[in-house]
Amino acid sequence: MIIRNDSFLIVAVLGAADPSHFRTRPVAALSVDLRGILGGRHYGFTRAAGAREPWYPRKTEMRSGRQVTVVSMEELAQVAMRMELPMVEPGWIGADVVTRGVPDLTGLPWGTRLECGSGAVLVNEGENAPCRFAGAEIARHYPDRPGLDRLFPKAAIHLRGILASVELAGTIAPGPVTLRVPPQRPWRGSK
Amino acid sequence: MIIRNDSFLIVAVLGAADPSHFRTRPVAALSVDLRGILGGRHYGFTRAAGAREPWYPRKTEMRSGRQVTVVSMEELAQVAMRMELPMVEPGWIGADVVTRGVPDLTGLPWGTRLECGSGAVLVNEGENAPCRFAGAEIARHYPDRPGLDRLFPKAAIHLRGILASVELAGTIAPGPVTLRVPPQRPWRGSK
Numbered sequence: 001m002i003i004r005n006d007s008f009l010i011v012a013v014l015g016a017a018d019p020s021h022f023r024t025r026p027v028a029a030l031s032v033d034l035r036g037i038l039g040g041r042h043y044g045f046t047r048a049a050g051a052r053e054p055w056y057p058r059k060t061e062m063r064s065g066r067q068v069t070v071v072s073m074e075e076l077a078q079v080a081m082r083m084e085l086p087m088v089e090p091g092w093i094g095a096d097v098v099t100r101g102v103p104d105l106t107g108l109p110w111g112t113r114l115e116c117g118s119g120a121v122l123v124n125e126g127e128n129a130p131c132r133f134a135g136a137e138i139a140r141h142y143p144d145r146p147g148l149d150r151l152f153p154k155a156a157i158h159l160r161g162i163l164a165s166v167e168l169a170g171t172i173a174p175g176p177v178t179l180r181v182p183p184q185r186p187w188r189g190s191k
Numbered sequence: 192m193i194i195r196n197d198s199f200l201i202v203a204v205l206g207a208a209d210p211s212h213f214r215t216r217p218v219a220a221l222s223v224d225l226r227g228i229l230g231g232r233h234y235g236f237t238r239a240a241g242a243r244e245p246w247y248p249r250k251t252e253m254r255s256g257r258q259v260t261v262v263s264m265e266e267l268a269q270v271a272m273r274m275e276l277p278m279v280e281p282g283w284i285g286a287d288v289v290t291r292g293v294p295d296l297t298g299l300p301w302g303t304r305l306e307c308g309s310g311a312v313l314v315n316e317g318e319n320a321p322c323r324f325a326g327a328e329i330a331r332h333y334p335d336r337p338g339l340d341r342l343f344p345k346a347a348i349h350l351r352g353i354l355a356s357v358e359l360a361g362t363i364a365p366g367p368v369t370l371r372v373p374p375q376r377p378w379r380g381s382k
Binding site: 001034055104123125182 | 236237252254293295301302314317360373374378
């Protein structure tokens with residue numbers, strides 16, 4: 001199912017602010033190849049297993065599946081509201097791409113293609129799990145609010161956006177985005 | 192959701208029969224790294240766009256997503272029945288891995304991990320689309336039955352198994368397989 005909708009937009013793209021940290025900051029455009037974002041922290045077809053994959057020995061080389069992180073304005077606004085904060089900036093939590101108008105971004109079916117008007121195509125690799133490290137970065141901006149680091153993972157569950165891989169190299173820049181959504185049918189084995 | 196079930200099995204693995212053709216034949220085990228099956232036809236993180244991606248210029252380098260193909264005994268038996276054939280052998284249609292006991296293999300949620308008891312881990316990249324070339328190979332085994340090449344894509348729809356990428360390198364051999372199924376929730380944007 002292809003969904004073209006004038007209200008589906010990429011409204012910002014962000015690049016690494018400092019190679020030693022996950023923070024990102026707005027840039028004009030991102031160049032991506034099939035390994036990910038050029039100059040990005042998660043560039044590569046593979047990565048080392050970490051805390052998110054407790055079932056693999058730590059540092060084992062594994063398929064990446066998280067070259068690009070995408071968040072939505074609306075979802076981040078909802079997270080901020082739940083945390084009783086004026087805002088949560090995409091760059092604080094290391095987002096690479098920010099959408100507006102895409103409903104339920106975090107719930108997009110796995111395998112959905114995001115065809116950027118600027119040329120690159122991303123594949124949704126599933127929901128991003130909000131973690132305490134991103135929470136700590138938010139907390140740093142609100143020093144008078146203790147406990148935000150631990151509040152974030154709860155407040156942002158199912159609102160943290162998606163992880164994606166690059167299917168087609170090119171540019172990601174603000175502008176329209178088209179969704180190619182695979183058929184959704186419930187797995188009969190789950191009954 | 193992790194599903195361990197003694198009846199979930201890999202019952203056969205197949206290797207390239209001839210590098211110039213997609214046919215495969217039973218082997219004792221497959222060695223896979225993060226690029227796919229060593230010596231396999233679809234080895235690589237990337238591949239050239241083809242007829243399955245008419246939206247990309249032909250031969251554009253794109254993310255592979257089809258390093259390994261997995262089929263199920265039960266589904267192939269159903270395809271054979273629909274085609275009124277005694278059998279459809281996995282190797283005829285180029286399958287790499289054959290399961291038995293996994294219900295609705297083709298409908299497994301995208302992103303499901305298949306943890307092979309023999310060590311390798313695969314990620315489901317979605318349903319395989321049955322094509323006329325595989326149909327022609329089936330037809331070759333039943334020369335008295337015209338039209339099987341075109342019948343296969345119809346008979347095998349939603350029964351052709353899945354495409355997968357390697358998440359963790361290792362061996363794929365007959366034996367148990369454990370499923371790690373991601374949460375399934377309908378996308379709210381599809382309403």
